[in-house]
Amino acid sequence: MQFTAKDIAFMLNGTVEGDPLAAVSQLAKIEEAQQGSLSFLANPKYEQYLYTTDASIVIINKSQQLTGPVKASLIRVENAYNAFTLLLEQYNTLKLNKKGIEQPSFIHTSAQIGQDAYIGAFAYISQNVKLGANCKVYPNCYIADNVTLGDNVTLFPGVTVYFDCVIGNNVIIHSGSVIGSDGFGFAPKPDGTYNKIPQIGNVIIEDDVEIGSNTTVDRATMGSTIIHKGTKLDNLVQIAHNVEIGENTVIAAQTGIAGSTKLEANVMLGGQVGIVGHISIAKGTQVQAQSGVSRPIKQEGLKWGGSPALLYGDNMRSNVVVSRLPELEKRVLELEKIITELKNK
């Protein structure tokens, strides 16, 4: 796919300076761009690259002053950053523009597939599944009995959704993630073995949620594990049974949340964080990477760090002292010696 400066200026309602037939086939950062690339300049910090870039076309703000000769063709628009983001989105839409039902795939006769669906080869759509409009189910996905997907849902290759789960609109789930596997529930018996506690609940994923690759979200024992609207989970995240995650929460990779814990809205968790089961985390809480939260957080909007987690500043200060603990111990020893001398005087 090749586009000329003229084409792109037309799309963006901009004006061309330089060769209107300059052609590009990819998008790149201005400092890394090679010939045939389209780039943009929005941040004045990067202006120097405008005069040295190998990009064939650069989108710039209408108001941008030039202080030297520019090799690339320029497209002037109201807001270069927004214009470029628009192109990124259109590029992505083109790249992921799959349509139709490939064979062999398995679609149960009782399943309902909305309009303009993509069902990849080797995808499995089971009994009573309902897919809204514009869903994309890539190859090797498995959607079990009675699962419902809203409109514009994308399941990348190899996603598994267990029975009875409910997925809203505009949800994106990346490869290898598993939604609705059994919660980890076993009742110890007197002889040391365990009875499995049946996990008969489901998972509800609301609109506009995105889930990374190889993440696991367990079904509830009874009731639902819930991921509310607009929340984003990174890769390799573990969400245990009966957890509830509030709206617009962001959870980085390899973080785990134990059973029945409830996060309120707008929480931000760094990577490799652990949160114990059966607690509540207040709205707007932020937790630093690798922290461990073992007690409820009731006050909203605070920042935490460490394992076990302390308030961010307290943890920072404790960490500093930890790093000089051997020295501190020596100082105490020294004091003890002096005191003994003083006492013996």
Place this chain on the structure above:
Amino acid sequence: MQFTAKDIAFMLNGTVEGDPLAAVSQLAKIEEAQQGSLSFLANPKYEQYLYTTDASIVIINKSQQLTGPVKASLIRVENAYNAFTLLLEQYNTLKLNKKGIEQPSFIHTSAQIGQDAYIGAFAYISQNVKLGANCKVYPNCYIADNVTLGDNVTLFPGVTVYFDCVIGNNVIIHSGSVIGSDGFGFAPKPDGTYNKIPQIGNVIIEDDVEIGSNTTVDRATMGSTIIHKGTKLDNLVQIAHNVEIGENTVIAAQTGIAGSTKLEANVMLGGQVGIVGHISIAKGTQVQAQSGVSRPIKQEGLKWGGSPALLYGDNMRSNVVVSRLPELEKRVLELEKIITELKNK
């Protein structure tokens, strides 16, 4: 699926109080139940909900006294908790009651499939594989050459079992888990590159083991990585090559055990625990979430916490002091000042 109070009372050998034709189609906790739900009351702590629940039917103990009017139909049984658990299990069995061989699937002519199997579409059963009776191999599973499965094994969608592995009876493995991938073994060469050490052993998973989703169990370099009878692994757990895990051990999500380490029976590991390679962990050891165990644990039945792990109580006490380290450092500084003054007197 709808059941009446009369039907359920018959199944549970109980007696109905109220409308014998009250009908339910789902199971729910008494405090969350909606109309059309079946619930139960066993714990006296929840008795209040008996008088307010929207459940259509509630199972209660024969001995339960009523202290107010109840809307729901009641079923009285000897032990309400056990009766409800029985229903949960039957519900689950119904939900997972797949049978037959779906097409297209790949079953090598040399493979032996036991009676009453379920082989989902896009499942792959390779050469010389042996499946016992009542096995369920869901879609997109891969079972490599010479793998043996016992009776009543369930592999949920997308499980991979590498060649030569052996899986016992009543084993459940959830989606995306990988059994028998190569151990992480590389020998450094003088030029800084690495030679791969061939990993030719296998994995043995004994009876009654359950493994969560996206967990990885590596094959042994030589010999076997072994998961003994009755052990339960959660999601995203890493078991390295030549590890041996004792009977009835429970390992929570995102925990990792490095190569050649041996856990004795009845160990309990919290989530995100790490255990180094080449050590032994004594029977009945318990390790708190996010701990790191870097030395052998020889004494049975102790509880550990922290990274590096200390005895549970010691770690708790150290954590408390860590949280007030900045203050402790100030106290030492104060002492030093006073001492200097005293000495200079």
Place this chain on the structure above:
Amino acid sequence: MQFTAKDIAFMLNGTVEGDPLAAVSQLAKIEEAQQGSLSFLANPKYEQYLYTTDASIVIINKSQQLTGPVKASLIRVENAYNAFTLLLEQYNTLKLNKKGIEQPSFIHTSAQIGQDAYIGAFAYISQNVKLGANCKVYPNCYIADNVTLGDNVTLFPGVTVYFDCVIGNNVIIHSGSVIGSDGFGFAPKPDGTYNKIPQIGNVIIEDDVEIGSNTTVDRATMGSTIIHKGTKLDNLVQIAHNVEIGENTVIAAQTGIAGSTKLEANVMLGGQVGIVGHISIAKGTQVQAQSGVSRPIKQEGLKWGGSPALLYGDNMRSNVVVSRLPELEKRVLELEKIITELKNK
């Protein structure tokens, strides 16, 4: 597959002592070997097992002196360890000797498949994909549009490679790993919701890289996430968008590297390590398991530990004092009491 001592001696250019028709069908460690096994003795520490092993054949060094009767047939070679490693490799090659294109698989008409390929059933090869010679794509793998694989690449069952990614020669990727899923990039909006930042870059994996199972490597926002030549990643590792990992680096299981961080060559990371985004890690750096690196490491070849990471020795010393912090606090309290007494004198 059975081999006699005579066969093996011929392959290894060795000489047989004992029964040349002794037959073996598997390889085992000398201390664990059963009848029908081939083993080896290289390390003098294990010599005792030579006289007690049940192995049918043992490979030993030409120079090995015998101090007692040996039951097994012996094969004498120049270097027993090297000879055995050679057999391990040949055994592995035999085990993984898949060839041909199985049906049903999905190969787009525009895809180019090199000679001697293995394409398993239910594998999906999309538009404009190019596979070099001797590639093995196991069942349930998905290779998206425009992906390039070099020669001798093995993708075990269930690997997903997103569009535009580039994989070099001799790369091995184990089951369930995901290459090229979207980086975790979201721009907050004033109302608390998030805009997805399109991730249009790719992943480049150079020659001789091995990646374990269920590992995730995210595509770059723009440009490339790069894993340089000879690097080895274990299972369940997270590599975020725009990360660059130097040559011959070794990363153990469950470690995560956040966005845009750059590791130079010959780095070694233990398991469950976390490294924050946007920093550089110097050549030859070693980081202990469970550590957290939050600042750039500029000096080459140092060893680090702890979270936040300190120099290895400093961290060890701090850990020791942490374990006796409650006692240290008591000592300070004791000093304060004595000082108060002294001052009041």
